[in-house]
Amino acid sequence: MLADRTAAESSPTPWPAAYPEGYAVVDVETTGLARDDRIVSAAVYQLDARGRTQDRWYTLVNPERDPGPVWIHGLTSEVLADAPRFPEIAGALAERLAGRVLVAHNAAFDWSMIAREYARASVTAPVRQRLCTIALSKELGLPLPNHKLESLAAHYGVVQERAHHALDDARVLAEAFRPSLQRAAERGLRLPLLACQPLTEWSDEPVRPAAGFLPSARSATWRTSRRRPACPYPNPGRYERGGQLVQGMRVAFSGDTSIDRELLEDRATEAGLHVASGVSRLTSVLVTNDPGSPTSKTSRARSYGTPVIDEAAFVQLLSHVLPAPRA
Numbered sequence: 057m058l059a060d061r062t063a064a065e066s067s068p069t070p071w072p073a074a075y076p077e078g079y080a081v082v083d084v085e086t087t088g089l090a091r092d093d094r095i096v097s098a099a100v101y102q103l104d105a106r107g108r109t110q111d112r113w114y115t116l117v118n119p120e121r122d123p124g125p126v127w128i129h130g131l132t133s134e135v136l137a138d139a140p141r142f143p144e145i146a147g148a149l150a151e152r153l154a155g156r157v158l159v160a161h162n163a164a165f166d167w168s169m170i171a172r173e174y175a176r177a178s179v180t181a182p183v184r185q186r187l188c189t190i191a192l193s194k195e196l197g198l199p200l201p202n203h204k205l206e207s208l209a210a211h212y213g214v215v216q217e218r219a220h221h222a223l224d225d226a227r228v229l230a231e232a233f234r235p236s237l238q239r240a241a242e243r244g245l246r247l248p249l250l251a252c253q254p255l256t257e258w259s260d261e262p263v264r265p266a267a268g269f270l271p272s273a274r275s276a277t278w279r280t281s282r283r284r285p286a287c288p289y290p291n292p293g294r295y296e297r298g299g300q301l302v303q304g305m306r307v308a309f310s311g312d313t314s315i316d317r318e319l320l321e322d323r324a325t326e327a328g329l330h331v332a333s334g335v336s337r338l339t340s341v342l343v344t345n346d347p348g349s350p351t352s353k354t355s356r357a358r359s360y361g362t363p364v365i366d367e368a369a370f371v372q373l374l375s376h377v378l379p380a381p382r383a
Contacts, residue, residue: 071106071241076185076249078110079103080156081233082166083225085131087124089165089315089323094119095142095173096131099222100152103159106241107234113152114223115145125319129220143177154182157249161205161229162314163188164372167252175254183252189229190314190368191248192236202312203345203367208232284321287330289380295341295363301373303328303380305340310353312345313367320367327377335362343370 081101087093095117102111116131116139123131149170160166163186174181190203200207205228209216214231218224240247289304301307307329313320321331335342335356342357342364357364365373 072244075105075237075241075247076157077105078156079107079159079187079233080153081159081226081230082153082170083160083222083229084166084169085129085220085222086169087119087121089319090326091172093124093169094121095169096123096129096136097222098145098149098170099226100149101226101230102152102156103230103233107230107237109230111152112223112227113148114226115140115148117142117145129222142173143179146174146177146179150179150182156183158183158186158252159189159229159233160186161189161208161225162203162368162371163191163250164368164375165315168375171252171254180254181252185249186252187247187249188368189233189236190366192233192240195245195248196236196239196243198236201346202314204312204314205229205232212236284325284331287325287328289328289330291330291338291340292381293340295365297363297365300376300378301327301329301341302378304330306330306332306338307370308332308335308339308342308353308357310335310342310344310346310351311349313343314345315367315371320371323371323374327374328380329377335360341365341370343367 081103083099084095085097086095096119097114097116099114100112101109104110116136118136118139118141120141123133123136126132158167167183167186171181189208193200193203193208198211200211205225206216206219209228209232212232212235214228216224216228287304291304291306292302295301295305307324309317309320324331332339335353337360339357339360339362342353342362343366344354344364345366347354347364
């Protein structure tokens with residue numbers, strides 16, 4: 057699709073007047089997915105109204121805690137020891153976000169992490185709108201096998217050099233966003249922009265490993281046993297499309313996810329959801345980025361009438377899981 061990308065960049069297009077005047081393509085690497093997790097690195101590519109690069113910026117961030125999944129982002133405690141803490145880089149990051157639409161792959165996640173870091177620093181993030189490139193890809197009907205960044209990059213011929221490195225992920229996304237923006241403009245498509253509200257739900261205390269837990273080399277002291285405790289809440293029934301998740305709902309996952317599956321399951325468990333290994337008549341919702349795939353889980357979901365949502369929608373819903381109803 058490299059020729060497609062080149063043609064899109066070179067062809068003149070009447071630009072929709074309602075489109076934003078600038079974008080900040082963002083990627084953050086974090087210690088995990090929970091409300092108490094922290095940013096360990098951040099990158100921003102500033103783009104003009106037509107998606108052309110204006111500037112780029114990258115920094116490490118000392119999370120003041122265990123760095124989490126080192127096997128994913130590669131940032132150890134030793135590497136981060138002398139890095140600035142978030143309050144020290146909050147101003148520099150704000151300068152690069154101000155007046156721009158925040159663009160990210162699964163933007164609900166990146167925005168929630170950034171917003172909570174600003175909340176901890178007692179500062180309001182200067183972001184008013186965000187745009188998720190997963191949502192934009194769906195609006196454009198791109199023939200992607202899944203919603204991973206690498207699939208979007210491959211579609212446009214963008215070479216990914218260092219996956220899960222914030223600066224390279226931001227570069228890849230910026231290069232893939234440009235032709236997507238061009239296509240949207242050619243069709244006069246309304247961009248899937250969402251409002252960004254400051255978040256205040258956060259914690260300073262990270263979740264500690266269980267007593268007696270001996271970490272494997274891969275877990276690097278961060279992840280406890282994969283055997284999950286029983287969900288303490290009763291199953292309130294099925295998720296209703298357009299509604300909210302409720303503690304106790306039984307959630308199953310199928311297929312590839314752009315966020316590491318174990319991290320996604322951890323976030324669901326911490327929110328009070330029951331992570332199920334399979335789909336049954338009791339399953340509240342199935343999360344998959346490929347609902348048309350012939351897997352056993354999607355087939356059972358169809359036969360049982362189980363609601364199906366994609367990963368981006370699920371991550372958004374995780375930010376506001378309703379408490380279990382009282383008996």
